Amino acid sequence: MPKEPSARSDPDTNHPYKESKAPAKPVALPDGWEIRHSATKKRAYYFHVPTQKSQWEPPALNSNAEDESESNDASNSSTMSQVRASHILAKHKDSRRPSSWKTQNITRSRDEALAMIQQWRAQIVNKEKTFADIAKVESDCSSAKSGGDLGFFGPGQMQAPFEHATFALQVGELSEPVFTDSGVHIILRTA
Numbered sequence: 001m002p003k004e005p006s007a008r009s010d011p012d013t014n015h016p017y018k019e020s021k022a023p024a025k026p027v028a029l030p031d032g033w034e035i036r037h038s039a040t041k042k043r044a045y046y047f048h049v050p051t052q053k054s055q056w057e058p059p060a061l062n063s064n065a066e067d068e069s070e071s072n073d074a075s076n077s078s079t080m081s082q083v084r085a086s087h088i089l090a091k092h093k094d095s096r097r098p099s100s101w102k103t104q105n106i107t108r109s110r111d112e113a114l115a116m117i118q119q120w121r122a123q124i125v126n127k128e129k130t131f132a133d134i135a136k137v138e139s140d141c142s143s144a145k146s147g148g149d150l151g152f153f154g155p156g157q158m159q160a161p162f163e164h165a166t167f168a169l170q171v172g173e174l175s176e177p178v179f180t181d182s183g184v185h186i187i188l189r190t191a
Contacts, residue, residue, distance in 0.1 A: 033059050035160055044160035057155045058167050081155070084191035085166045086148035088134055089141040090116045091183035100140035113184045117177045121186050124174060131174070131188050140183060152191070162187070 029035070032050045037043070047054045090113035091098055091106045098106040108116075120138060123129045132147030143150055155163065159180040169175055169189035178185045 030059050035164075043156045044163075058164055082152045083154075083166055083189060084152045085150055085169075085187050085189050086131060086135060087141065087143065087150060087162075087185045087187045088117065088120055088131070088139045088148055089183050089185050090114075090138075091140040095183045096181040101142055101144065102140070106140070110184070114177055117184045117186050121174065121177070124186075148188070149190070 029046070032048050034047045034049060035044050036047045036054070038045050043056075045054055045056050046059055048059070090108075091100055092108050092110045092113040093106060094110060095106065100106065116138070120129075120134045123134065124131050132149075135144050135148030137144070139148055141148070150158075153163075155167075157163070158166070159182065161178055161180050162185060165175050165178045165185075166187050166189055169187065171189050171191060173189055175185070175187040175189075178187060
């Protein structure tokens with residue numbers, strides 16, 4: 001059985017939103033890579049099937065396993081370790097916690113949550129409303145009070161689909177809908 005990787009020791013709301021070219025799936029991994037879950041660390045890790053190498057950080061889309069093992073070296077400081085993002089969350093009845101700061105018992109379906117996210121995304125892209133304005137009123141996450149800002153975070157701190165989507169975005173880029181156990185999100189990478 002392959003080993004898990006070892007453990008290692010204000011958004012700018014005036015910039016134009018960039019449309020994500022990414023598909024509705026959160027992020028495509030390079031050929032040969034899989035996402036696996038560590039039973040001991042209780043978090044996702046990345047496994048390169050051809051070389052049997054594993055790592056905590058997402059692989060670069062234009063890399064191979066040898067490149068990744070070099071970039072994961074603790075002495076290499078060029079690896080992007082943290083990003084900053086804001087998000088808008090629409091929970092649904094099948095979310096892991098179907099309640100929020102504004103609704104005690106969320107009963108909407110997953111499809112209804114997706115439709116809401118798509119509508120809000122269109123309003124942002126069409127510049128009808130700002131990301132922060134929608135987040136403050138509509139998001140089911142407690143980050144709504146700060147316009148959806150989650151602050152800085154690194155690998156392993158968010159649910160895997162959310163993390164993959166965020167790290168794949170360019171600064172100022174808006175994601176397509178992203179599905180996690182929490183619900184449906186749109187993400188704006190801010191740093």
